[in-house]
Amino acid sequence: MKVYVEFLGYAAEKVGRRWIWLEVETGCTLGDLFTKHLGSIVGVELSRALAEAFARRELVVAVNGRTVDSLEHVLEDGDRLLVFPIAAGGA
Amino acid sequence: MVSLAVQKLYGYAGRILEIDLTSKKATKVETPRELVRNFIGARGFGAKILWDRMKPGTDPLSPESVMVLTWSPLTGTTAQSFHKVYAMFKSPLTGSYFRSTGGGFFAAEAKFAGYDAIVITGRAEKPTYVWIRDDEVEFRDATRMWGTTVDGTVEMIREETEREARVLAIGPGGERLVKIACLVSDDYRTPGRGGSGAVWGAKNLKAIAVRGTKRPELFKPDEFGKLVREQVEVYKKSSLFDPFHRLGTNSIVYSFYTLGHHPTYNFKNTELENVEVWRPEVLEKYVMKHVGCFGCMIACGKKWKLTKGPFAGLYHDFPEYETHWSMGPTCGVTNLEAIQYANMLCDKYGIDTISAGNIVGFVMELYEKGIVTERELDGLRARWGDPDVLVELVRKIALREGVGNILAEGTVRAAEIIGRGAERYAMHSKGLELPAYDPRAAKAHGLSYATSNIGGSHMIGWNKYEILGMPERFDPLAVEGKGELCKRTQDQIAAYEAAGWCAFAELVQTAGYGSVEQTMDWIARALYAATGIEEFRDPRYIWLVGERVYNLERAFNVREGFTRKEDWLPERFLKEPFPRAPAKGQIFELEKLLDDYYAVRGWDLKTGIPTRRKLEELGLKDVADELEKLGKLPA
Incomplete structure (x- = not known):
C-alpha cells in the first residue's frame, strides 16, 4: 500500500523535500515508517532523529488531518501524513 | 482576613x-x-x-x-x-x-x-x-x-x-x-x-x-535573577522557540488548515484551492526583519517586504495567523500581497483585522446568495476571492464610506440593517466576529467561543491540548470531558494574564518544561520573588485568582443582562456537518457541552449564572450580594 508524507518547516529542510510517496507493507506503523521506510531514503540517522523529535512532542504528525500521539499508530492505504514542527497561532 | x-x-x-x-x-x-x-x-x-x-x-x-x-x-x-x-x-x-x-x-x-x-x-x-x-x-x-x-x-x-x-x-x-x-x-x-x-x-x-525613568524595586532581586535565567534556558530548549522566532504565527497557517481548524468561505466550507501559498517556506521569503516586544527574546514579530504585484514596495508589519485567515481563506482570497495591503490599512486606520476580514467574508456570502447586490455595495461585485474587493471594503469600513457605514457596525448590526435573512450568515458569538478556528473540529475550543465573556475570541480559551496535542493530547472531536478542559484552559489563561504575560510565551515555556504545572509554579515563584506577597508563592493561589477573575468577568455580563441564551454559536455549526477530514460529519453539540461546562464551573445550569456558593468560594461575596440585590442571582 502507499502513503503520502508531507513535510513543513525544518522537517522539510532536513529531509530536503516537501513531500514523498512511500510504498509500505500492510500493518505498517508510524514507527516503522520513520525507521524502515523513511530511513532508506533520507538516511537512518535523520529518520531516527525525526522519530525522537516526535516522541519528545517537538514534531507533530497528523494523519488525514488528525494529530496522532503514538509511534504504534497503524497506517492505512492512501493515508496522508503531515509532519511539522510544533507551533501555535494567535492574533 | x-x-x-x-x-x-x-x-x-x-x-x-x-x-x-x-x-x-x-x-x-x-x-x-x-x-x-x-x-x-x-x-x-x-x-x-x-x-x-x-x-x-x-x-x-x-x-x-x-x-x-x-x-x-x-x-x-x-x-x-x-x-x-x-x-x-x-x-x-x-x-x-x-x-x-x-x-x-x-x-x-x-x-x-x-x-x-x-x-x-x-x-x-x-x-x-x-x-x-x-x-x-x-x-x-x-x-x-x-x-x-x-x-x-x-x-x-x-x-x-x-x-x-x-x-x-x-x-x-x-x-x-x-x-x-x-x-x-x-x-x-x-x-x-x-x-x-x-x-x-x-x-x-x-x-x-x-x-518614564523609574524602575520597579524587587523584593528578592537575586532570587528573581535566578528565575529569569531559568526562564531563558527553558525558552532556549523549547521546541516552540525556533518556529516562533523564525516565522511567528505564520508558521502554522498551512498546518492548521490540514488539521481542519481553518474555515473557508465565511465558514461555509473548510477547503480552498491554492492553499499552498501559506506553506512556511513561501511566507518566509517575505520576511525582512525580526521585531520583538519589550523584554522578549522570542521576537515573533516580522517585517514584510513586497517586491512584486500592484503593492510592490510595501514594507510593513506582517499579517499574523488570524489576519492571513480573515483576509484570506474566509474570503476565498489567496493573494498574499493583497492580504498584506489590507492588513496594513487596518493597522494604519486602526481597525481589527479579524473582524474586518470576517465582515468581508460575510458580504461575499450575501452577494453570492443574492441578498445584497452590486448596487447596494457601491458598485462592487463582491465575488469570492477578489483581492480588490477585499482591499476596497476594508477601506470603506475604516472610513465609514458608502456601504462601509453599515458594515462598520459589525456583522450583527449590519445583518439587522440589511435584513432579508442576512443574520444567518453573520458568523459571530455575542456580536464578536469569529476568528480562524472551526468549533466543530475542536470542541473545547468551540465551547470557549460560545461561553467566552467577550464573545467569539480564540485567545480567551486557546486550547493547546486539542489544537496541538500539547502538553498532552485530548481528542479534539470528543465531547466528554470538554467542559472541564474548557474551564481549565480559560482559568489558566486568566491566571497568567493577571500576571500580565503573553500567550505565546506561555506556550513556549510550557513546551520547554513539558508541563503546565511547572509553568504555573514558575509564575508563582517569579511573582513572589518580585513582590514578596506570601499568597503568590503558591501556584494553587495563582490558579484560584484565574478562576476568580473569570467569574468576576462573568458577573459583569450577568449584571448587563447576559444569560445562557447568549452562550451561543451560529446555526451553521449546530446543523451543517463539517465537510471534510479530519472532522468530517461533525457538528457542534452546543446544549450538551454547555450543561457539562456549567456543571464543572459551579454555575446554574438553567441560566449560566455563577451561584452564590461558587462566588463565595472564590472570595467574591460582595459580587454575589450585588447580583442578589439586582435579582440576578439564581435561587
Missing part, C-alpha cells in the same frame, strides 16, 4: 493614574493592597476596577464609560515577555465586558513612569492627547493630528514630546466610532478586538504618549 506579609509594594509601581477627560484632571492614587492581593495585576486589575466603577447599562460610548489600561508587577522587569498592555472596557460591539491585549513597549514605559494602571473616564471637549512624563500629566490639543493615520499621529506626537515616547493611538477608524476600531501602538501592536478604538474616539482621545 490575611494581612500582607510585606507592607511595601515591591514589584509594583505603587500608583494608579486616573484620567478624567471632561475636567482634564489627572489624579494619582495609591494602588490598593487588597486589589493587589486578590487580583495580582493586568487583567485581574481591569476586571475588578471595571466591576467597581462601571454602572450596569452604561453606554460604552458615553462619557461615563470607563476604560482601564493595565500591566503587571512583572512588567518592566528582566522577566521575559511581560510586555502586554491590557485594555478592559465595555464593548460597543458586544455590549459585554471586554478584555483586549497587545504587545510592544507601551506597558513597560508606563510602568517606568510610575503607574500600575491608567483609568480613563469622561469626554474631552475637543480632540486631545495625554502626555505622561513620569509624574507630569498634560492634556494636549490633538486637533492637528485628528483625521490622521496611526503612523502620522505617532510622528506628530513624538515631534511635540520626545522622540523616545511610547504611544498608543487611534486612527480614523476610532475617530469615526467604527465598532471594530482598535488601539494601535507606535510599533503596530494592537489590543485589537472589541472596539476599544471607538471608546477612545467617543472620548475625543486620540492618543496617550508616555515616557
Whole structure:
C-alpha cells in the first residue's frame, strides 16, 4: 500500500523535500515508517532523529488531518501524513 | 482576613493614574493592597476596577464609560515577555465586558513612569492627547493630528514630546466610532478586538504618549535573577522557540488548515484551492526583519517586504495567523500581497483585522446568495476571492464610506440593517466576529467561543491540548470531558494574564518544561520573588485568582443582562456537518457541552449564572450580594 508524507518547516529542510510517496507493507506503523521506510531514503540517522523529535512532542504528525500521539499508530492505504514542527497561532 | 506579609509594594509601581477627560484632571492614587492581593495585576486589575466603577447599562460610548489600561508587577522587569498592555472596557460591539491585549513597549514605559494602571473616564471637549512624563500629566490639543493615520499621529506626537515616547493611538477608524476600531501602538501592536478604538474616539482621545525613568524595586532581586535565567534556558530548549522566532504565527497557517481548524468561505466550507501559498517556506521569503516586544527574546514579530504585484514596495508589519485567515481563506482570497495591503490599512486606520476580514467574508456570502447586490455595495461585485474587493471594503469600513457605514457596525448590526435573512450568515458569538478556528473540529475550543465573556475570541480559551496535542493530547472531536478542559484552559489563561504575560510565551515555556504545572509554579515563584506577597508563592493561589477573575468577568455580563441564551454559536455549526477530514460529519453539540461546562464551573445550569456558593468560594461575596440585590442571582 502507499502513503503520502508531507513535510513543513525544518522537517522539510532536513529531509530536503516537501513531500514523498512511500510504498509500505500492510500493518505498517508510524514507527516503522520513520525507521524502515523513511530511513532508506533520507538516511537512518535523520529518520531516527525525526522519530525522537516526535516522541519528545517537538514534531507533530497528523494523519488525514488528525494529530496522532503514538509511534504504534497503524497506517492505512492512501493515508496522508503531515509532519511539522510544533507551533501555535494567535492574533 | 490575611494581612500582607510585606507592607511595601515591591514589584509594583505603587500608583494608579486616573484620567478624567471632561475636567482634564489627572489624579494619582495609591494602588490598593487588597486589589493587589486578590487580583495580582493586568487583567485581574481591569476586571475588578471595571466591576467597581462601571454602572450596569452604561453606554460604552458615553462619557461615563470607563476604560482601564493595565500591566503587571512583572512588567518592566528582566522577566521575559511581560510586555502586554491590557485594555478592559465595555464593548460597543458586544455590549459585554471586554478584555483586549497587545504587545510592544507601551506597558513597560508606563510602568517606568510610575503607574500600575491608567483609568480613563469622561469626554474631552475637543480632540486631545495625554502626555505622561513620569509624574507630569498634560492634556494636549490633538486637533492637528485628528483625521490622521496611526503612523502620522505617532510622528506628530513624538515631534511635540520626545522622540523616545511610547504611544498608543487611534486612527480614523476610532475617530469615526467604527465598532471594530482598535488601539494601535507606535510599533503596530494592537489590543485589537472589541472596539476599544471607538471608546477612545467617543472620548475625543486620540492618543496617550508616555515616557518614564523609574524602575520597579524587587523584593528578592537575586532570587528573581535566578528565575529569569531559568526562564531563558527553558525558552532556549523549547521546541516552540525556533518556529516562533523564525516565522511567528505564520508558521502554522498551512498546518492548521490540514488539521481542519481553518474555515473557508465565511465558514461555509473548510477547503480552498491554492492553499499552498501559506506553506512556511513561501511566507518566509517575505520576511525582512525580526521585531520583538519589550523584554522578549522570542521576537515573533516580522517585517514584510513586497517586491512584486500592484503593492510592490510595501514594507510593513506582517499579517499574523488570524489576519492571513480573515483576509484570506474566509474570503476565498489567496493573494498574499493583497492580504498584506489590507492588513496594513487596518493597522494604519486602526481597525481589527479579524473582524474586518470576517465582515468581508460575510458580504461575499450575501452577494453570492443574492441578498445584497452590486448596487447596494457601491458598485462592487463582491465575488469570492477578489483581492480588490477585499482591499476596497476594508477601506470603506475604516472610513465609514458608502456601504462601509453599515458594515462598520459589525456583522450583527449590519445583518439587522440589511435584513432579508442576512443574520444567518453573520458568523459571530455575542456580536464578536469569529476568528480562524472551526468549533466543530475542536470542541473545547468551540465551547470557549460560545461561553467566552467577550464573545467569539480564540485567545480567551486557546486550547493547546486539542489544537496541538500539547502538553498532552485530548481528542479534539470528543465531547466528554470538554467542559472541564474548557474551564481549565480559560482559568489558566486568566491566571497568567493577571500576571500580565503573553500567550505565546506561555506556550513556549510550557513546551520547554513539558508541563503546565511547572509553568504555573514558575509564575508563582517569579511573582513572589518580585513582590514578596506570601499568597503568590503558591501556584494553587495563582490558579484560584484565574478562576476568580473569570467569574468576576462573568458577573459583569450577568449584571448587563447576559444569560445562557447568549452562550451561543451560529446555526451553521449546530446543523451543517463539517465537510471534510479530519472532522468530517461533525457538528457542534452546543446544549450538551454547555450543561457539562456549567456543571464543572459551579454555575446554574438553567441560566449560566455563577451561584452564590461558587462566588463565595472564590472570595467574591460582595459580587454575589450585588447580583442578589439586582435579582440576578439564581435561587
